[in-house]
Amino acid sequence: MPKDEPVTRASFSDRLQPIVVPGPLSLLPYRIWSDEEWELIRLGCVARDMDEKWNVFAEGKVVHLHRSRTGHGVLEATFAPLDGGGRQVTEAVVERDGERYTGTDDAYDCLVLELVIGAIVLGEPAQELRARPVERVREASGREDVPAGIVLHGALGLRSGS
Numbered sequence: 615m616p617k618d619e620p621v622t623r624a625s626f627s628d629r630l631q632p633i634v635v636p637g638p639l640s641l642l643p644y645r646i647w648s649d650e651e652w653e654l655i656r657l658g659c660v661a662r663d664m665d666e667k668w669n670v671f672a673e674g675k676v677v678h679l680h681r682s683r684t685g686h687g688v689l690e691a692t693f694a695p696l697d698g699g700g701r702q703v704t705e706a707v708v709e710r711d712g713e714r715y716t717g718t719d720d721a722y723d724c725l726v727l728e729l730v731i732g733a734i735v736l737g738e739p740a741q742e743l744r745a746r747p748v749e750r751v752r753e754a755s756g757r758e759d760v761p762a763g764i765v766l767h768g769a770l771g772l773r774s775g776s
Contacts, residue, residue: 622658631685
């Protein structure tokens with residue numbers, strides 16, 4: 615698919631499954647994405663192999679994040695234009711069916727939303743953001759030796775070629 619052609623729901627045939635138990639995300643990213651970034655987000659991305667965990671596409675102002683292996687919808691974020699330019703997430707929902715997605719922490723899900731869009735879709739290094747899930751896992755486990763690569767692969771997967 616050409617880089618300047620947006621990914622659509624039809625790009626995935628019948629593999630995508632909608633969120634079945636939507637829960638409102640009580641925390642939203644504070645970030646303001648520029649108009650140029652919005653155009654790249656709107657193009658979406660398709661996982662190219664097993665190590666890439668996310669398929670992302672936009673329908674209007676809503677960006678959909680689906681797990682690539684299962685096709686399950688996990689997050690949907692509504693982006694609104696701002697008067698001074700750029701866009702911001704104004705609402706989001708997350709899958710709360712525990713059989714489809716085990717996350718239950720809005721702060722973590724907000725982080726995943728921002729990381730997938732920033733690091734996976736836009737290809738940003740996002741080092742500060744990437745450090746946060748690693749810190750959370752290390753703190754929760756009481757172990758400082760939890761490998762960052764394993765934590766990040768579990769949440770984000772890899773984006774080959776970036």
